[in-house]
Amino acid sequence: MPEHYATVNPCYHCMPLGAIFAAKGFEKTLTLLHGSQGCATYMRRHLARHFHEPVDVVSSSLNEKDAIYGGEENLKKALRNTCKQYNLQMIIVASTCLSETIGDDIGAVIKDVEKGVPGMAIPLVSVSTPSYQGSFSRGYWKTIKAALEKLSGKSSPCAQEGDKGRVEKPFINIIPGLVTPQDLRWFLRLGELLGIDFHLLGNYANTFDAPWETSFKLMPEGGSPISYLREAGAALATIEFSVVHPEADSPAVFLQQKFDVPAFRMPYPVGLDAVDKFMKVLTTFRGEKIPGEITENRGRLLDAMADAHKVLFAKKAVLFGESEYVFSVYRTLREWGMECPALVYGERESLLKEEIKEKGITFIDSGSMFELKEWINCNEVDLLLGSSVGASLSLEFGLPLLRRGFPIHDRFGAGRVLTVGYEGTLSLIDDTANMFAAEIHASFRRKLKESYLWKV
Amino acid sequence: MEPIKQAARVDREVGKKAVKEILSAYPAKVAKNRSTHIVVKGKNKGQKIAANTRTIPGIITNRGCCYAGCKGVVIGPIKDMVHITHGPIGCGYYSWATRRNQGMTANKKQMFLPYSFSTDMQDSDIVFGGEKKLELAVKEAYELFKPKAISISATCPVGLIGDDVQAVAGRMQKELGITVIAMNCEGYKGVSQSAGHHIANNKLFQEVIGTEDREYKNPFTINLLGEYNIGGDGWEIKRILEELGYEVVSFLTGDAGVDDIRRAHNAKLNLVQCHRSINYMAEMMKKKYGIPWLKVNFIGVNNTSRTLRDVAKFFGAQELIKRTEEVIERERKEIEPVIDTFRKGIKGRTVMLFVGGSRSHHYQDIFYELGVETVMSGYEFAHRDDYEGRRVLPEIKPDADSKNIEELNVQPDPEKYRPVDGEKIAGLQQKGVPVNDYAGLYPSLPEGALMIDDLNHYETEKLIERLKPDLFCSGIKDKYVVQKMGIPSKQLHSYDYSGPYAGFRGAVIFARDIYQAFNSPSWRYIKPPWETEPEIVATLTEKEKRGGKNAGGNPKRDNPQKSSPD
The missing domain is CATH 3.40.50.1980 (Nitrogenase molybdenum iron protein domain)
Structure with a gap:
């Protein structure tokens, strides 16, 4: 190029x-x-x-x-x-x-x-x-x-006693990254299911997606209490969804260095492997079996992967957006046998290239969708997956665009899309597969005619 | 312009009380400052408003920056010019196709509205200077697209690190042989986007307008200034004007081509839609080429009709005046029955308007046509003349901020200056045709209504609580706050991805959209049945019996019957 x-x-x-x-x-x-x-x-x-x-x-x-x-x-x-x-x-x-x-x-x-x-x-x-x-x-x-x-300390009541073993209400810091409000609600529900207190740092579930209420509030309700920041040093662990972002900016690493809070830096829990690993880490704090509801959802995801493999296998998707999310979706699509020949992101500091060992992938790290256009001009693509900046390429090349990430400026409900967990991955696989299914059902007979009848 | 007949009087005391309450919450200095920006319209003419002054830090304003006014508003819509933002990535991204300026070019490859072009400055560019990178970016833009012209807009850091964008433009123009213009529209200049409008006006006037001459056979040549073709407004206006036999030499700058702008000085008359953003250009073209300008308003059926009559009067040809009447009659016949149907579900309500630097005026009139009374009208970034009319211009003293924006010294062009007879202009003005003049928003604002400059977030919320409008028209930053308060909100910047709203056919679409805002059944479900208070049920039922008039509107408050102005 x-x-x-x-x-x-x-x-x-x-x-x-x-x-x-x-x-x-x-x-x-x-x-x-x-x-x-x-x-x-x-x-x-x-x-x-x-x-x-x-x-x-x-x-x-x-x-x-x-x-x-x-x-x-x-x-x-x-x-x-x-x-x-x-x-x-x-x-x-x-x-x-x-x-x-x-x-x-x-x-x-x-x-x-x-x-x-x-x-x-x-x-x-x-x-x-x-x-x-x-x-x-x-x-x-x-x-x-x-x-x-500025704020963190060990100021929680349990920490003052100086013994984590006797913590009455143990908790885990979760730093969610740039996910959706629906995702944050999912994390909290998961915490309830597992009986672990998750301290989200922070929680924009309500502040970015507030329900209509009968009395208007100058500031939207919600958000994590500031005390979560103050007592972050007393947590059992910090889980942060950041792998390709440099360690130097990592809040989890900071808490580890200052307060010895174990840091887990993981990819977004998107895709079977990533969610499994996230659950595995959580079980170490809980010490019991994962509840049935969660394993059922895992089973449903496997079911969906089996169902959809026939339309997904070897399909080529181009991903663009925040590099951490691109990384997670890349890993997920590879689990389904899809290929991701080009990845576009603009964070110069990102370690995406270093993290992805696969050969033959084009990395467009200037974040330029125009460079992607040049690339699509000479390469085969089946799907665009990313924010609404892909809309014009979708129209120009007649390629389906699955809108995920930020921003989504030409559709509704961006805050209510679930992207994490087995359930979020389920919605991703269904939406992806349906992009291809729609195309198959709309054009199968025409293609058949073109290939077999008109040629004769 | 003769003011439209005033709507029914709104209660002055309610407004006064609301203002008092708002000011009481501010620190004393802030309260003093803000009180000069708020007017409750009384019987006395000549009420003054402070405008175009600095925003108070820490108060959430809707105002943008100089760059936004320059690149985002005036320069950006020029469709066949590649617009390069010289700066870090954000500015270029946020001003990318967000104002919904529509455009179409004969050659698809010369259409650049869907592009955002940024030098994407990094740390090293800030430390060592970004001129080289800018130069390479200009060359790259040329290599990729072979455009007729390229614009460079500077962002905040550029001015501070001392990149000479003008020099780069000069060098590149020479080297590439195409027009390359550069604007020093760093975000911190002026007090709002208004400064950017001025800078863009100056640049287009100096470097583009007047660079190509053409003889037009059509005697009725015009430019349409300050129309940005948002949602296709300009196309509906063009349809009507062309049908009447006018030749639109150029639009500034909706759906504008560079070559059209080069020839703009060949037109006989400038029509000015958005006074705020383009009056500089109208005045400069008057001084240099002798072209008079006419304040027009294509929003609303009455205003569109009056505007068309005014333009016809300016040219004075009997055939044109006759054709104008015929077209107006035919168009009105076509649309008025539809608008009347919508009006039945709209009238009797109230609206608060807070848009731009000219739009609140334009829209308070169309709302009046629909039977909706304006209870507050305000601008984000207007100057005093947009509120009170150009007669106050001599009173406006330049301050430190306005002095920073260059005022060009324009002299008549020795060859191209063709003035229109002064007596003719005076005669037209006497007949109420607003040639070279603008009376501002004030005359058509109903008595008792509020006129507020640079309304901030806190004031918006307080006023909605107190004035209890049925509709609030602003932009997307307010929209969802207002809707959370249970009041429908219409974006008059982007039209909520609808439009056009201008001209005759646009008025129908506008009426439909406003009808939707009031009459969507969704508003009825706000209160869950398990929380229903008996008296509210009773009120609703009463109103539904009267024809479901208040089925929409605001469920959080009483909705007293209002007298309808028609």
């Missing part, structure tokens, strides 16, 4: 967007983007269009004067005004390309504000997220880590 200097039609986003994703997981928490107000406006719109939900993000609204003389005063004002309007429990202050290039010292401002403003009792977490240093998934991981660095 020719060398490219520009990214045309990207399938990845900028870093502060990940910070918003992370902040949305905590109770009464807002993200304050320190930069031009356009960033907040663009990202609010981008998220609202995906989730069909309101998304509040505050900005320090820097202008030209601040760009020259520094925007720290604006940041202070923004923090004060935000606190006055909302009854908050935490603010994530994320930097942008603008404030990073100016060189504003957000940490110093926060210290100042925390000291100088009475009533500013809530934690202010600073995270550096200039878009030119990484993608939205990096922004997510960095933000969770920054929040833990």
Whole structure:
């Protein structure tokens, strides 16, 4: 392929967007983007269009004067005004390309504000997220880590006794990554089934997918309590769904180093093998057999794999989106005998190439869907699988597009798609197989005629 | 423009009380600032509003940035120009086809609206400069697409690290032999996207308009400025204008081709739809080429009709005036019965409008036609002249922010300046044809209604609670907040993927969409039967007996009968 200097039609986003994703997981928490107000406006719109939900993000609204003389005063004002309007429990202050290039010292401002403003009792977490240093998934991981660095301790009642063995209510930290609200509900239900207390860091199930309620709330209910961050060091373990993201940004590794909490870095529990491994890890904490409901679902997935193999085997799917999700779906599709000849993702920091040992795969790591188009021009493809940025290629090449990942801007219900667990994998295999089934039933007779009758 | 007949008076006291409550929650300084941006329309004319000032940090605004106004609004819709965003990936992504500007080119390969082209700056570009990368990206864009023109839009870091995008554009224009324009529209410039509009206007005026001359046989040549073909609005307008015998030389910039824009100065009249984003261009073309401009409004049946009559009056040809009447009559006959049917399920309700820098005005009139009263109308990024009319322009003092945006010194072109007779203009103005003038939103706002600038998130929620509108029209950032409050919300930026709403046929689609918003049965199921309060059941039944008028609307509050203005 020719060398490219520009990214045309990207399938990845900028870093502060990940910070918003992370902040949305905590109770009464807002993200304050320190930069031009356009960033907040663009990202609010981008998220609202995906989730069909309101998304509040505050900005320090820097202008030209601040760009020259520094925007720290604006940041202070923004923090004060935000606190006055909302009854908050935490603010994530994320930097942008603008404030990073100016060189504003957000940490110093926060210290100042925390000291100088009475009533500013809530934690202010600073995270550096200039878009030119990484993608939205990096922004997510960095933000969770920054929040833990600031707040985590061993402050749970059990930990104070200094003996994990006598913990009355043991729990596991789960850092879910960029999944769907439905996925988060699945994790919580799983915890109930297994009798393990899962502390999701964080939980945007409700904040990104709130039900209609008869009384309107200024801030959506839900999100994990901030205490989950404070007591994270007392957990039995941390499970984080991050394999291709560098360890340097890993919150789980941080907790291991600081508090000796064992870290499990695993792929998203998508696909039989990944879910099995996730369950296996969970059984080590539970010490009992996996409940029947779960093994039944595993059985259903096997059943579905057997049923669908006839339409899935050797089909070629191109995957694009967040590299961690691409990795999980790649592993899953390979379990079904499908091929994934090209993978597109934009995170320069991603280790996807290193993790996938298979030969003959094209990695488009600029996240450019245009490069993918060039590739499709000279290669055979049966399916596009990824976010709605694949829509124009789908139309152009007449290829089916299975919408998964972020963003999905041209369909409804993005927050309610279950992607994890045996059940999420079931929905993936059914949806994938049905893409091909639809094609078979619509064209089988025509193809038969073309091949056998008209040729004669 | 003569104001449309005012709708029934809304209760002034309710608005005043709501405003008081809102301001009381702010720190004193903020309250003082915000109070100047809020007007409760009274009997006295000449109420002032503060606008186009800095956003208060930490207050959730709907405003975007300079880049959004430049690349996203004005430059982006030019369909056969490759638009390169010079910056990290986010800006280019978020401004990618999100405004639903429609376009079509004869040669499919010269259609670039579906593309987002970014230099995707990385750390090293910030440290060592991104000019080289930009240059390579421009070359690459040329190699890949062979476009007629390329635009470069700068994002926040570009200005700070000192990349000279103008120099790159100059070099590339020379080397590639095509038009390459660069805009220094870094996000932090100005106070909102409005600054970006101005920068884009300046650039197109300096480098594109007037670069190709053409003689038109048709005596009725026009440009349509400030129409971005969102949801196909421009195409419906074009259908009507062409049927009347006008030749649209160029659109700025919906469905616009670069070559059309080059020839725009050959037209006899500029029609201005969105005053905010394009008035700079209209004024500059008037000064340099002598082309007058006319404020038009193609939203709503009455406004479209009046606009067509105004344009015909400008050209003054009897045949044209007659044809205009015929077409208006025929078109209205075709659509009015359908609109009337929808109106029955719409009228008697109230709406809050908070859109753009011109749209709230355009839409408060079409709502009036449908029997819906505007209780609040506001803009995100407008200036005082968009509210109060251009007569206040001399009063507006430039401040530190507006001074940063270049005001071009435009002189008449020695060869191409063809002014229209001053007496003719004055005569038209006397007849109420808004040539070279705009009266703003204020005149057609009902008395008692609120006029608010840069409404923020908190104010939106408070006002909805207090004013209890039946519909809220804004963008996607507010939409779901409002719907969670039990009030239907219509996006007037993207039209909720519907449209066109302009012209005659568009008015039907708009009426249908508003009808849907009020009458979807889904709203009736909000309260589960196990929580039903007996009195609400009674109210609903009463209303359903009266023809199901309030079957939609807002279940969270009483819905008193309102007098219908028709």
